[in-house]
Amino acid sequence: MKDSTTFGMQPILCLAGPTASGKSAIARAIAERWPTEIINVDSATIYRGMDIGTAKPTLEERKAVRHHLLDIRDPTQSYSAAAFRHDALKCVAEIRERGHLPLLAGGTMLYFKALREGLNDLPSANPEVRQALEVQAQKIGWPGMHAELTRIDPVTAHRLAPNDSQRIQRALEIWHISGLPMSELIGKANPSDAPVATLTISLEPSDRSILHMRIAHRFDEMLEQGLLAEVENLHKLPDLHPGLPSIRCVGYRQLWSMLDGEVNMQTAREQAIAATRQLAKRQLTWLRSLPGRQIVDSLSPDALQQVLQCVQKQAREITGF
Structure with missing residues (x-):
């Protein structure tokens, strides 16, 4: 893999935003305009067998656009910000060598932070x-x-x-x-994990109430698509339990509690929607503290055009288009 200082010459393109802000659709639109490969910045889509509740790209979408860092762990396993940084930088180097545009897209802000700022000298998971x-x-x-x-x-x-x-x-x-x-x-920097330059496009909805409605609507759509059956399949596995990071993902945690008999279905739904809204609030708080981000109102009629304008210069330098 190229040394991380190489990446300072060309900022890494990042598309960030709260859950249900439209990141996936805009990432696909970028890929329709330029030869793009998407690196997923998501601590939930890494897990195999967790598809509906993580809004994972469909098989058709993955055939149309190459995605990275999907389905790379079993739900029993953990995945750290350090592992993400290593894997993401490796993907970026390989994608650029192919003459394609690497696009990091997702909502796990800890992963973006690890990529952008580098890592502290903390011991690996045991x-x-x-x-x-x-x-x-x-x-x-x-x-x-x-x-x-x-x-x-x-x-x-x-x-x-x-x-x-x-x-x-x-x-x-x-x-x-x-x-x-x-x-x-935590304050001791690891010199081998230096910060890298990023160009971060931040999708920030101007009306929080509309985002909340989208979150509720999307969770109901997930239920219609079979989310409960997906969680039931996980619940049957003897080595999974609520203490694992995978089962603590929003939506999964609340439906798991319902299957354990702790709450009824209506309460589980309400708790899942509330937890997702809290997640969105934390994501927005983190984004608003990020200097130099390119802000796009995800509710604006011309949001896509604004994003494409932000991407155009870097995409041309990397892909030639």
């Missing part, structure tokens, strides 16, 4: 430590794990919600592996 922490969490609950984190790393614990299981687990894992709190390690 499956045995994670398993031990999950067993402990089953006994005392994630608020109890949060209390444990408060004892060993109050700085990190202060910024995490007591039920933020994924981040609490990672902070505790780092402490168990390194013997140091995450807050001490």
Whole structure:
């Protein structure tokens, strides 16, 4: 793979936005205009067997446009921001060597952050430590794990919600592996993972209520397409449980609770829609803190034309079109 400093010569094109903002449709439109390959920036579409609830591109769409970083993990497995950065930069180099335009598109802001800013010098994931922490969490609950984190790393614990299981687990894992709190390690840059230049087009809807309606409508469409049956198939697998990152994905987590008898279907639907709206809010908050982004109102009638204008210069330099 090319050294990451190579990428500073030509910014990496990124299309970001909250869930249900129309990223996939615009990414496909870019691919219709220029020879493009899409690198998915999504912590849910990486999982095999999780198609409907992640709004994964259809087989027909994948035949029309080459997609990368889809279906690369089983739901039992984890995938880190560090792994994403490594895989994404490798894809970018290979796509450019083919004379195509690499387009990173998605809504997992942690992945965009890792790509743009580089990574801290944190230890890699350890499956045995994670398993031990999950067993402990089953006994005392994630608020109890949060209390444990408060004892060993109050700085990190202060910024995490007591039920933020994924981040609490990672902070505790780092402490168990390194013997140091995450807050001490997080400022130590890894020189092999330097920041790279990006051109980020940010789809930001001007009317939050319309985005909320789209989120509800899309979830209902997923249910009509068979999302519940998809979750039921996952629920039958003996090695899957709600503590895994895959099952904690919005929509899946709430329907899993329904299948466990904790809530009824109506409540699961309402909780899934509410959780998706909260996700969109967090995504927008992150985007609005990003300097230098090219803002496009995703609700504007000429949103696509604005995006194509942003892309045109870089696409011409890379593809010759």
